[in-house]
Amino acid sequence: MLKRRQPLLQRFFILFILCSIIASPESATLLPSPDATALLGFQSKADLRNNLRFSQNASFHFCDWQGVTCYEQKVVRLILEHLDLGGIFAPNTLSHLDQLRVLSLQNNSLAGPIPDLSGLINLKSLFLDHNFFTGSFPPSILSLHRIRTLDLSYNNITGPIPSSLASLDRLYYLRLDWNRFNGTVPPLNQSSLKTFSISGNNLTGAIPVTQALLRFGFSSFSWNPGLCGEIIHKECHPRPHFFGPTAAVVAPPPAAVLGQSVEVHGVELAQPSANKHKRTAVIIGFSAGVFVLIGSLLCFVMAVRKEKDKKQSTAVIESDDGATTAQVAAVIQMEQETELEEKVKRVQGMQVAKSGNLIFCAGEAQLYTLDQLMRASAELLGRGTIGTTYKAVLDNRLIVTVKRLDAGKLASTTKETFEQHMESVGGLRHPNLVPLRAYFQAKEERLLVYDYQPNGSLLSLIHAVEHGRRIRIGF
Template identity: 55%
Template sequence: MHKFSLSLTLLSLIAAVSTAPEPGSLIQLPADAVSLLSFKSKADLNNKLLFTLNERFDYCEWQGVKCLQNRVTRFVLDSYSLRGEFPPNSLSKLDQLRVLSLRNNSLSGPIPDLSGLFNLKSLFLNGNFFSGSFPPSILSLHRIRAVDFSLNNLTGPILAELTSLDRLSCIRLDRNFLNGSIPAFNQSSLVVFNVSSNNFSGSVPVTPVLSKFDLSCFSYNPNLCGEIIHKECKRTPFFENTPKNASSPSPVSQNEDSGNGVVVPSPPSMKRHQKTGIIVGFSIGFFALFASMLLFLATIRKQRRNCHPKAGKLTTENENVTEAAMPAVVEEEEKVGVRSSELDVKKRGQSGNLIFCGGEASVYTLDQLMKASAELLGRGSIGTTYKAVLHNKLIVSVKRLDSCKTKISSGDVFERHMECLSGLRHPNLVPVRAYFQVREERLIIYDYQPNGSLYNLIHGSKSTRAKPLHWTSCLKIAEDVAQGLAYIHQASKLIHGSLKSSNVLLGSDFEACLTDYCLSVLADSSQSNDPEPAGYKAPETRKSHHHATPKSDVYSLGILLLELLTGKPPSQHPYLVPNALPDWVRSVRDDDGGEDNRLGMLIEVASVCSLISPEQRPTMWQVLRMIQQIKESVDLEDHVVDAGSLYS
C-alpha cells in the first residue's frame, strides 16, 4: 500500500507540473522539488528515498536536502545504497546548489552535464560505478573548489583546462582508468591531489604545486615518469624528433663584401643543379645503407647458425623421481629440499633472447638464469614453476610452459601476448619481469613471493587439520583478489581464466597477489587432467568449445571465497541452493561469535558470485564495491567504539 500511495503521489506531482494551473487550483510544484523527484526516479531503483510532498516546501525536509530561503543549497546522500543512473536535466537545474555529494553508492552510467550548477563549490561522486570520460562541464563551474571522482570507472584523459580553475583546492581521480598525460596543475589553492591507480603516461609536469605532493599520489601508473616521481623518462632518439615535414633550406650564396654583408639568393640555374645533386646523393646514400643492412643481417644469421646450439628441455636432477610422486601442485610444494643442480637448457639449435618487459633493466642474462640454483615449487595446468637463486642473490620465479599442454601456434603469438601481460602493473598482481622463447621452449619470469600460496595458508600441512581463517582475514584477502581481478578486466580487457587458491601468492606484507593470470588462452584444454581446478570453473565453461569470460572469473572468486570461509577445497563443497549456503558455512565455522552479521554479508557476496547463470552474477567492480562496503562498515563500527571509549 505504501508503494501504491507513493506511486499515486508521484503521478499527481508529475501531472501538476505538466499542466498549467488554473485559478483556484493547487499551487504549481516548485522547480527544485521537480529536480529532486526527477533524480529519484532514475537513481533510486531500490526506493531508499522517501520523498513525500504535502506542503509547498516540504522538499527542504527531505533526506539529504538543505535549503536556504526555500532553495536547495546542499544535497548529500552518502552511502544510501542508491542504484541506477544520474539522470541528465535533474540535479543540474538546482542553480543555487553549493554541495553535491553522492559518494559510496552504486550509481552507474556517465556523469551528466553539470554546467547549470554554476554556484557549486564541492562535488563528491567517489565510490560509484560512473563510466565514460571526464565530464567537460566541470570547466564551466568557476566557483568549484573540491572534485572527487575516485573509485569509479572513468576513462580517457584529464581535461588540461582544469588548470585554469583557480579556486580548486581538492582533486581526487585515483582508482579509475584515466589515461593520457597529467596537466600542469599549479593552482596555489590546491592542497589535495591524487591521480594514483590509473593508466597515465609521460612525464609528470614539474610545477611548484605538484612537487609538494607525495609519491603515493602518482603511484600505480606504470608509464608515468619524471623528476617528481624519481623515474627517468626514456630518451627519444634525435632522428625521431625531426619533424616529418622538415625540408632543407633553399641554398643561398653570401656576398662576402665586408662593406655590405648582403645575402644574395643563388641564381635559378644554380638552385636546380644543387637540388639535383642533393637528390642523387641521397639516393646513392640510401641504396648503400640498404645494402649494408642486408650484409649485416646475413652475417648475424650465419654467426647464430655457427655459434648457438639448439635449446632443449628444462630438466632437474630429481625430476624423474618426483614426477610420479607429485600429481597435484600442493604435493609438490610440500616437498622440501627437491633441488636441481641448475636450470639447464640443453641448447640444440637457434637460440632466443631473454626479453625484459616494459623497459625493465637487464639485471641478469639468459646464461646466468640457466646456471642459477633452482628449487621445484610446483606443477600447474600448463607448466612447471621453479624458484631460481641467481649469482647476485636475486631470487625469481621461473615458469616453464609445457609444450604438450599449450596451443601456441607461433612465436609471434606468444610474444604479442607477453607484451600485453608485461603492461599489467598492480599491487595485487605478481609482475611479469621477462620471458624467453625458442622453438617450443618458453619461460616466463616473475617476482618471487616469499610467503607461499593461499592454498598453503588455508589448508596447512597434511599432518594438521587446518582451521578456517578468521573472517576479517578472509575479508582482507577477498578485497586484494577482487582488486587484482577488477584491474585485469578493466585495464586489459583480458581475464584471469585460472583463478584458484594455489594461484594466489602472499607477498612480503602478506598481501594477496595473483599469478598465472591471462595464461589460460594458451592452454590446451584437451590435455588437462587435473580434477581440482574443475571446481573453480564456471558451469558455462566446462565444455571445451565454450570460452571463459569476465563473469567466469567472478564465479571462480565466489568458489574461492567459500574455500576461504570454510577451509574446504572446491571438491568438498556440497551442491546447495544459495539460501542454504549461510547455514553450511556457519556449520563449518565456530569462531566468529558476535560477528554473524558481517560474516553473513561476506557469505552473500560468495553466493551471488557463484550463481549458475552468468547473467545473474555481478561484474567484478560490483563485487569489489560490495566487499569494500563491508570493510567500510567494519571500520566505521571500530571508529564508533574507539570514540565511545573516550567517554567511558
C-alpha cells in the first residue's frame, strides 16, 4: 500500500509546485511587454535590410534597444533616424505605444501611406520627413490634440491640406513643404505657431490673412505658382492690360522690278525707251524748282509775323506783370488757408482719438481700421455675464473675435482705469492664453478684439459626447 501511495504523493507535489510557479507575480514577467511586441512588429515590416538591433530573444530588455527611451517600462521616446529603413510603416504596430511622446523616423526610405496614429494619445512631436510616404494627409493626426511639432516635409503626400489643422491649438512647428499637396491654404490662426512652411507644393488660390500666417514671409509659401494674396504681394485677379496686343503689320508684297519679269499673266512688257527717260528728268527738275520757290515764300511770311509778335509780346509782358503778382498773392493765401485747415483737422483727429478710437496693444501691427471692423460681417458665438462674443470677418479676409462688454456691468469703471487694465492685459503672452490685440471705448461702448479660435468653447469640449460617450480631453 505504501509503495502505491508514494507515486501519487510525488505527482501531487509536482503539480502543486507548477501551479505555484504559474500563479506567482514573477511569472507575469515571462510574457513579452505590449510595447516590445509593437516594436518588433514595426521592425518586421520596416527593417528589410536588418539595420535595427531589436531581438525577439531580448524582448524583456526592450528599453535598452537602439533609439528607445522608457519610463517605468513604457516607451516614451523612439528615435530611429538615418538608418536606411526601406520597408513600410505598418499599421497596428507603433500606434500601440500609448505613452509615446516623441516619434522620429526622419531621413529613412520608408514608403507607402502613413498608418492610423490615433492610438498615440500622448504624442507631442512627430517627425516623418525625408522619406517616401505617399497617400493623403493622415486624418488620424487631427485627433492628436497634444501634438506640438509636426514635420511631414520631403515626401510624396498628395491631396488637400485639411482645414481641421486649425483645431490643433498647441501646434508650434508645422512643416509640410516639398510634397504634392493641392487645393487651398487652410486658415491657420494658432497664436503658438512659430515655424511654418508649405513651399514646394501645388497649392492654389488666395492665402487667408490671419494673425498667425501674417508672421511668415514669402519663403514659407514659395514654389506654389498658383498662390496669391496680400501676404506674398501677388494680386489674385490681375487686371487686363488697357492696351490690347497690337496687330502685326503685314507688309505689302514687293512690287515686281521692271524688266525682271518677261511675262506677267501672259502680257509681255516692253523695255522703256531713251526718250521716256529724258521726259521724266525734265518733269522732276521743274517740280523741284516749284518746291524751292514755295519754300522761300513761306520763310519770308514767317519772318514778318515773328517781328510783329515781338512787338506785341513786349506790351503783353508789361500788362501780365500785374496779373502775375495777383496770382502769386492768391496762391499764398490758398496755402495759408490749406495749412489752417490741416491744423483744424489735426485738432479734430486728436479729439476723435481721445473720445473713441481703436487702440492696438503694444507691439501689435495695425492690420485694420475701426471702419473695417464696423463693416465686418458678424456671427454670434455666445453670451456671458459681462458681454457678448462675435466672430467678425473683415473685408481683407482676416477673422477676429470681438467681445462687446455690457455697459451696465462696467458703469463704475472710468475710462482711465479701463485703459490701464487693457494695457496690462494686452502685454500678457502665454501659449495657453488668447492674446488681446486691440480694444475700443467711446461713451458707453467698449469692445475687445482677440484672435479667432476655431475650436469652440471649453464648455462644449467638456460636455461633448461622441458615439454615446464623452470625448476624452488630454491636459
